[in-house]
Every structure is written in structure tokens, then in C-alpha cells.
Amino acid sequence: MDADASSFANAVLAWYNRWGRHDLPWKRQDAYRVWLSEIMLQQTQVSTVTPYYLNFIRRFPDVVRLADASIDEVLQHWQGLGYYARARNLHKAAVIIRDQHGGEFPQEFDAVEALPGIGRSTAGAILSFAFGQTWPILDGNVKRVLARCFRVPGWYAQSATMKQLWYLAESVTPQQHTAEFNQAMMDIGSMLCVKSKPKCEICPLKAMCASYRHHSQAEFPHKKPARTRPHKSTLMLLHRCGDQVLLWRRPPSGIWGGLWSLPEVDEVRAIELWQQSFLSLAQAPGAIQRDVIRHQFSHYSLDISLAVIELDALPSKIFDADNYAWVHVDDLDNHGLPTPVRKILSMLKD
Ligand code: SF4
Known part of the structure; x- marks a missing residue:
């Protein structure tokens, strides 16, 4: 190793005492709040997370209240943060903590790492x-x-x-003041050692950083060879009857799992069959609006086209009524909706 572990830790801790972020709302909190903030912060910036975190804590102030809530309500409070598997895992883990750990967050590493949605790093952070x-x-x-x-x-x-990164993380992490050290490493990464143009001149690790010494900051970390992001497309159906729209609850796993969305078909000629099967309705679809929205997922982009179907009266029944619902437009905010679907529905309100 290039740097001596204790001088590494000392430099990081000295920097933290002077410059680290001591004002985050989840600082000095119980395990539930630390856990929630760690999960929200995965793939998401502090500035985005803060209002969601405060709102979530207001509604679900402890792990038992989270476990007792319905998954629909949890997803509704998560909507807009993305990566919804995080919310589903949070809820599943809360139920396990309530039922198997007496409502107390476990303190043994193996028990924490065994909870849904918690990997080695998150367990260490909590x-x-x-x-x-x-x-x-x-x-x-x-x-x-x-x-x-x-x-x-x-x-x-x-x-x-x-493997090498974990070995290094273990080597430099001090036995004392681990929490401050871990927070400082996150802060250095997000404030100084940023992806492009790292602020090396004010970094406490400058003296022991091999990339700084070799002027190779831009080379590390190595990038995965680029792959073009594939396109997928879908056709969403917006059935509208006066102020009511038809929503579909997506299956619990997969993209937008458990959220309310619009029914989907693969192609225009499948619309009539879908309507006959699910609504016993023989009505021609309206005009198709092509590629209304392009939504970027991490592995592909999704082009959403839309068929708007205006109905004079609500169909008398729906096949699979548990997962379909006519919802008044004023009640849409009480349903967890994926961001692009919310955008589509709000465009129609304008
Ligand atoms: S690359 Fe620059 S900012 Fe990052 S650790 Fe090295 S000296 Fe610090």
C-alpha cells in the first residue's frame, strides 16, 4: 500500500473536524433514521434526499410504524426518488425487524446484512x-x-x-472514531474527489494520493468499456371517463414494482383485444401520440407512446379489479406513480 494506514486515517479525521458536514438531518440519529438515510442516499444526492427524508420520517417516525403501513403508502412517499426496489426492501425489512427482532434494529453485522436491501457497505455504515x-x-x-x-x-x-477495494477500505479504517472517518470518506468523495475535476489542491489526501502524484486522476477509477444503451418502447393506454382515469397496479417486482401506472400493450392492434378482455368494451382507440416521453433507466431508455380513449360511461366491470382502479384526477396524488406517468397525467390536466 502506498500510504501508511494511520497517517491516512489521521489526515481524514483532521479534515473532517474542520470541514466535514456536521449538519445533515440524519446525523446523530437512531439506527432507523441512519438506515433510512443510507438507503435514500444510494444513487441519489443529499440535496434531493433531504425533503423526502424529512417527509418520510414525519409519516413513519419509527420502524414499527413503517412495518405497519401498507406498501402502497410507502411507495407513495417514495415516488419521485426512483429505484423503487429500495422502498419495497425497506418495507420488507421493517416487517422482519418488527416480527423477528422485537421492533429493535439488530446490532449484529450478520443480522443487519441479512435484511433485504442491505449490503456489506450499508450494514457497515449503519x-x-x-x-x-x-x-x-x-x-x-x-x-x-x-x-x-x-x-x-x-x-x-x-x-x-x-476485493482490492475492500481490502484497502479495511486497512485504512481506524478502530477509533470509525463513524467520523466513514462520514469523512463519503464527504471527501462527494465534495473533493468528484468525478471530473477533483479538487486535489485542498484534499487532505493529496500527500499520499498516487493518482495526484502521477497526474492520473482522470484515469481512475477505470471505466467499464462503453456499451450503447438500448431503446425499448411501450404503448400506454389512458382510459378517461370525465374526471376519472383507469390505473393499473404493476406487479410487485420489476420496473416500478407495486406502483400505480397506466395499462400497457405492445402494439396498436393489441388495444382492442385488451379492452375486450379487461373492460368488456368494444370501442376503437383514439389517436396514438407517439413517443410522448423518453425515460432513461440505468440500462436502457424507454419511449412511451400514448393512446387516449375517451369513454362516455364507466364500464360496468373490470377483469382483475384488485389491480385496476378508476381514480379521480384529484385523487392521483394519493397514489404512488412512476415519474413519467405522473408527467403524462399532469400534461393532460393542463
Ligand atoms: S485524486 Fe485528488 S481529490 Fe481524489 S483523493 Fe487524490 S488528491 Fe484527493
Whole structure:
């Protein structure tokens, strides 16, 4: 290793005492709040998370109240944050904590890591922040700092690279003040060792950073060879009857799992069959609006086309009534909707 572990930790801790973020709303909180903030912060910036976090905590102030809530309500409070599997796992884990741990967040690493949606790094973060235990972390920001400091080859999907990064994280994490050290590493990653143009001149690790010494910050971490992001397309059906629209609850797993959305078909000629099967309705679809919205997922982009079907009267029955509902437009805010669907529905209101 290029840097001596204790001078690494001392430099990080000294920087944290002076410059680290001590004012985040989830600081010095119980394990439930630390856990919630760690899950919300995955793939999402602090500035985006803060209002969601405060709103979520107001409605679900402890783990038992989260476990007792319906998944629909949890998803509704998550809508707009994306990566909805996080909310579903949070709810599942809350139920396990209520039923198997007496409503108390577990303090043993294996029990924490066994909860849905919690990996090694998140378990380490929760145990160090909430209980002062000594565990390393390796979130996206920390990975970048370590990959640059120690010029770690390869990219994160490669197991040899991850093995080396975990080894380094374990080596530099101090036994004392682990929480402050972990928070500082996240802060250095998000405030100084940013993806492009890292602020090396004011970084506490400058003296021991191999990338800085070799002027190779831009090379690390190595990028995965680029792949073009595939396009997919779907056709959504908007059945509207006066102020009511027909919503469909998506299956619990997969994209937007458990959220309310619009029914979908693959192609225009499938619309009539869909209507006959689900609404016993023989009505021609209206005009198709092509590619109303392009939504970017991490692995592909989705072009959404829309068929608006105006009805004079509500159909007398719906096949699979548990997962379809006529919803008044004023009541849409009480349903967890994926962002592009919410945008489509709000465009129609204008
Ligand atoms: S010196 Fe620069 S590249 Fe190295 S850890 Fe600090 S900010 Fe990152």
C-alpha cells in the first residue's frame, strides 16, 4: 500500500473536524433514521434526499410504524426518488425487524446484512453511525477515493477490483472514531474527489494520493468499456371517463414494482383485444401520440407512446379489479406513480 494506514486515517479525521458536514438531518440519529438515510442516499444526492427524508420520517417516525403501513403508502412517499426496489426492501425489512427482532434494529453485522436491501457497505455504515462499531464502508464515493489514492486497476463490476477495494477500505479504517472517518470518506468523495475535476489542491489526501502524484486522476477509477444503451418502447393506454382515469397496479417486482401506472400493450392492434378482455368494451382507440416521453433507466431508455380513449360511461366491470382502479384526477396524488406517468397525467390536466 502506498500510504501508511494511520497517517491516512489521521489526515481524514483532521479534515473532517474542520470541514466535514456536521449538519445533515440524519446525523446523530437512531439506527432507523441512519438506515433510512443510507438507503435514500444510494444513487441519489443529499440535496434531493433531504425533503423526502424529512417527509418520510414525519409519516413513519419509527420502524414499527413503517412495518405497519401498507406498501402502497410507502411507495407513495417514495415516488419521485426512483429505484423503487429500495422502498419495497425497506418495507420488507421493517416487517422482519418488527416480527423477528422485537421492533429493535439488530446490532449484529450478520443480522443487519441479512435484511433485504442491505449490503456489506450499508450494514457497515449503519453499525458505525448508529452504534459506534468498527466496520469499513465502500459506497460509490469511497470507492472513487480509494481507487484514485491507490490507483486500483479495473472497474467495479470486476470481483478482483472489488476485493482490492475492500481490502484497502479495511486497512485504512481506524478502530477509533470509525463513524467520523466513514462520514469523512463519503464527504471527501462527494465534495473533493468528484468525478471530473477533483479538487486535489485542498484534499487532505493529496500527500499520499498516487493518482495526484502521477497526474492520473482522470484515469481512475477505470471505466467499464462503453456499451450503447438500448431503446425499448411501450404503448400506454389512458382510459378517461370525465374526471376519472383507469390505473393499473404493476406487479410487485420489476420496473416500478407495486406502483400505480397506466395499462400497457405492445402494439396498436393489441388495444382492442385488451379492452375486450379487461373492460368488456368494444370501442376503437383514439389517436396514438407517439413517443410522448423518453425515460432513461440505468440500462436502457424507454419511449412511451400514448393512446387516449375517451369513454362516455364507466364500464360496468373490470377483469382483475384488485389491480385496476378508476381514480379521480384529484385523487392521483394519493397514489404512488412512476415519474413519467405522473408527467403524462399532469400534461393532460393542463
Ligand atoms: S488528491 Fe485528488 S485524486 Fe487524490 S483523493 Fe484527493 S481529490 Fe481524489
